[in-house]
Amino acid sequence: MAAPRDTTRPGGAGFPRLDPLGSDGLLVGFGDRLSEAANRAALAFRAAADTALPGVAESSTSLASVYLRYDPSATGLADMRAAVEALLAQRDWYGADLPPGRRLIRIPTVFGTDLAPQLAEAAEAAGLTPDAAIRSIAETRVRVQTIGFAPGQPYLGELPPAWDIPRQSRLTERIPVGALTVAIRQLVLFSVSTPTGWRHVGQTAFRAFRPDSDTPFVLRAGDEVEFVPVPADMLDGLCDQGPDGGAAFEPLP
Amino acid sequence: MSALRVLRAGPGVTVQDMGRPGYLGFGLSRGGAADRLALSEGAALLGQDTDLAALEMAGFGGVFEAMQDLRIALSGAPMSASIDGTRIAWNASHALPQGARLEIGGVTAGCYGYLHVGGGFDTPIRLGSRAAHLAAGLGTPVAAGQILSVGVDPKPDRVGLCLDPDPRFEGGRVRLLAGPQTRLFSSDELARFLSDPFRRDTRGNRMGVRLIPSDAPYASQAGLSVLSEVVVPGDVQITGDGTPFVLMTECQTTGGYPRIGTVLAADLPRVAQAPAGATLRFEFAETETASRIEAAEARRIATLRNRLRRLIRDPAEIRDLLSYQLISGAIAGNEPG
Numbered sequence: 001m002a003a004p005r006d007t008t009r010p011g012g013a014g015f016p017r018l019d020p021l022g023s024d025g026l027l028v029g030f031g032d033r034l035s036e037a038a039n040r041a042a043l044a045f046r047a048a049a050d051t052a053l054p055g056v057a058e059s060s061t062s063l064a065s066v067y068l069r070y071d072p073s074a075t076g077l078a079d080m081r082a083a084v085e086a087l088l089a090q091r092d093w094y095g096a097d098l099p100p101g102r103r104l105i106r107i108p109t110v111f112g113t114d115l116a117p118q119l120a121e122a123a124e125a126a127g128l129t130p131d132a133a134i135r136s137i138a139e140t141r142v143r144v145q146t147i148g149f150a151p152g153q154p155y156l157g158e159l160p161p162a163w164d165i166p167r168q169s170r171l172t173e174r175i176p177v178g179a180l181t182v183a184i185r186q187l188v189l190f191s192v193s194t195p196t197g198w199r200h201v202g203q204t205a206f207r208a209f210r211p212d213s214d215t216p217f218v219l220r221a222g223d224e225v226e227f228v229p230v231p232a233d234m235l236d237g238l239c240d241q242g243p244d245g246g247a248a249f250e251p252l253p
Numbered sequence: 254m255s256a257l258r259v260l261r262a263g264p265g266v267t268v269q270d271m272g273r274p275g276y277l278g279f280g281l282s283r284g285g286a287a288d289r290l291a292l293s294e295g296a297a298l299l300g301q302d303t304d305l306a307a308l309e310m311a312g313f314g315g316v317f318e319a320m321q322d323l324r325i326a327l328s329g330a331p332m333s334a335s336i337d338g339t340r341i342a343w344n345a346s347h348a349l350p351q352g353a354r355l356e357i358g359g360v361t362a363g364c365y366g367y368l369h370v371g372g373g374f375d376t377p378i379r380l381g382s383r384a385a386h387l388a389a390g391l392g393t394p395v396a397a398g399q400i401l402s403v404g405v406d407p408k409p410d411r412v413g414l415c416l417d418p419d420p421r422f423e424g425g426r427v428r429l430l431a432g433p434q435t436r437l438f439s440s441d442e443l444a445r446f447l448s449d450p451f452r453r454d455t456r457g458n459r460m461g462v463r464l465i466p467s468d469a470p471y472a473s474q475a476g477l478s479v480l481s482e483v484v485v486p487g488d489v490q491i492t493g494d495g496t497p498f499v500l501m502t503e504c505q506t507t508g509g510y511p512r513i514g515t516v517l518a519a520d521l522p523r524v525a526q527a528p529a530g531a532t533l534r535f536e537f538a539e540t541e542t543a544s545r546i547e548a549a550e551a552r553r554i555a556t557l558r559n560r561l562r563r564l565i566r567d568p569a570e571i572r573d574l575l576s577y578q579l580i581s582g583a584i585a586g587n588e589p590g
Contacts, residue, residue, distance in 0.1 A: 019433035020540060022485050022515040023547045027433045033480055046278075060278040060483050062507045067277070067483035072547060077540060148481070148507035151281035151389045155481075169493075191280070192390045209280075211379055211391055217279040 010037035010094035029065040037094040038064035044096030099222040102252040109227040115203040122199040125165040152209035152217035153191035167197035205238035205245025255321040255403040265311025266395040267385035284386040287525040291329030295369035297557035298326035298346040305373025306383040314357025324371030330363025345415035363422030363526040371406030415564040421523040424531030429514035437473040455529040459503040470495020473511040484508040487516035519550035
């Protein structure tokens with residue numbers, strides 16, 4: 001029953017789309033599948049909404065949508081909807097620039113071995129040898145498309161088409177903090193230890209959530225990341241280097 | 254500084270408050286008490302702010318000892334409770350003198366009971382809240398041997414009040430709003446959802462409550478290809494096996510399962526407190542109706558104090574009867590305030 005996608009519009013027919021989410025929220029969708037344009041639109045529109053819409057109590061993005069929570073005792077749904085529609089009409093959000101202040105972060109990563117036991121399985125699903133799989137991930141500079149699911153946890157993309165592999169149907173019972181996982185052309189770098197359906201292909205000493213530091217959430221949407229292969233016996237030493245786990249940060253123009 | 258010593262604690266005892274709004278964009282859900290209404294009721298009983306921290310007890314309480322004179326209040330799911338062996342009323346405030354031993358047993362209805370202290374628990378604040386958020390790795394369950402600091406109590410003498418709680422401990426009717434993905438379900442599937450007496454599964458926690466359909470699993474037209482979106486507490490996800498899951502306070506911030514609607518905040522305590530096996534039924538509310546319901550609930554919570562009553566105590570149960578001033582005529586009765 002889903003309408004055929006209108007390829008003349010970046011998000012497809014009917015986008016951007018506004019829906020109530022609960023009795024104090026609005027979801028602004030920019031597309032029903034992940035695309036570079038829809039992701040840029042979501043990041044840019046959230047930033048604008050935070051400054052231009054006075055009734056917003058809290059905002060958040062996912063891959064291609066923006067959630068706006070408002071205080072219903074101060075702003076009604078109709079007023080909020082009108083304000084959002086007026087802001088949407090102001091410009092072409094799909095053509096927006098990436099947010100300012102972005103950084104490139106190179107994170108040392110042990111691929112495979114006992115530390116990341118699903119590399120071979122993931123490579124096979126992608127039709128690659130393990131070595132080719134490591135090269136493919138390491139040579140792709142991925143971007144933080146959204147932070148979500150768990151505190152400070154980045155969704156990174158987009159990997160080459162071979163990586164359009166599904167999540168596993170069975171859950172891994174517990175994945176360690178710093179685990180690099182793959183599915184559907186994306187990487188997730190786990191910020192907490194949790195069950196997951198994503199395949200564990202690399203292990204880092206990087207802590208994306210540092211609750212007692214001045215910067216509890218380290219990565220930001222728009223940051224770019226490279227996962228640099230290192231031998232397994234280096235991991236302990238990287239852990240000793242603190243929560244950055246040997247990562248190097250540099251500003252992007 | 255006052256404190257409460259934990260002599261024993263059930264496995265699901267945590268410090269909770271109203272949680273951490275504002276971190277959704279960083280992937281951290283608000284968290285806080287599973288039944289926020291119970292926090293408001295405890296605050297009303299003690300005459301203090303609703304943002305003070307209390308102990309949330311999932312299913313089973315514990316044994317506690319007052320290290321100084323304290324006031325306590327009990328709210329949420331009723332549990333057996335006694336002070337130094339004398340049974341005390343739930344949904345009421347009591348004195349807990351220094352050295353007294355408070356024993357809280359299992360729930361007699363519902364899921365989450367709350368222990369409040371005058372002045373609130375003064376445990377460390379992390380990212381703006383004292384609430385344990387176990388899914389995010391913030392805080393740990395309360396355990397035997399722990400000493401929980403208690404803040405300054407502005408009204409140390411005000412005890413013996415009770416409040417009739419809103420019935421919400423047996424399941425029942427739950428109202429929800431249509432959301433961004435309601436359209437992914439066929440009208441037949443929606444109709445079946447609204448007539449289904451779901452039973453609450455034993456699988457349920459602060460992240461979500463699983464519901465067992467009475468018949469076939471549910472299916473959406475989008476299947477499992479929905480792009481991950483922001484999710485909020487109250488969202489009813491239809492998970493991979495076709496079972497509805499109501500997201501609760503400690504849910505993840507994004508999710509990819511299709512959502513049939515969002516439970517009104519006013520009805521979420523009923524879902525949180527539905528015990529395993531209880532029946533829950535859903536009905537959609539129109540946007541305008543939902544706004545009115547939520548606003549009325551907010552007003553009602555703000556005025557809970559108007560519903561406080563004196564707790565009538567059976568003198569036979571008052572262990573220190575002789576220490577009470579029993580002769581009201583000892584004063585004239587018209588002294589100023």
